[in-house]
Amino acid sequence: QVQLVESGGGLVQAGGSLRLSCAASGRTFTRYAMGWFRQAPGKEREFVAAISWSGGSTYYADSVKGRFTISRDNAKNTVYLQMNSLKPDDTAVYYCAADLRDYGLLCRTLACYDSWGQGTQVTVSS
Secondary structure, three states, X not given: OOOEXXXXXXEEEOOOOEEEEEEEOOOOHHHOEEEEEEEOOOOOOEEEEEEOOOOOOEEEOOOOOOOEEEEEEOXXXXXXXXXXXXXXXXXXXXXXXXXXXXXXOOOOOHHHOOEEOOXXXXXXXX
16 A cells, blocks of 8 residues: 655635645555546545656646646655646645556546545635
8 A cells, every 4th residue: 555645735816826745655656657636515526637657648637737737756755736827616625646556557537546645625716
């Protein structure tokens, strides 16, 4: 198993930026694709972005494409989500997740991910 801890959430005005971090435990972190999801009140958890084990491939939801950037630093066992041009609709709890298939392909469905963080709240005011 991999333990994940998110940080970096907070309150920001529309148009602002935040960077989320996800620190992972475990020596095999570098083998895993990673994803970010979010869940707004009363809504289902939805895919935001994913990154391959090497960092060479990324995949985004249409709603965040061009505004959000996922990246990883395997030396630090950390995945990041840079969020720019934030909108009130981006308000949600953001979760980091690990796909524990070694060198797995990018995936946007919840079922692909085996380990989840506790989430970090992002609130965008209008």
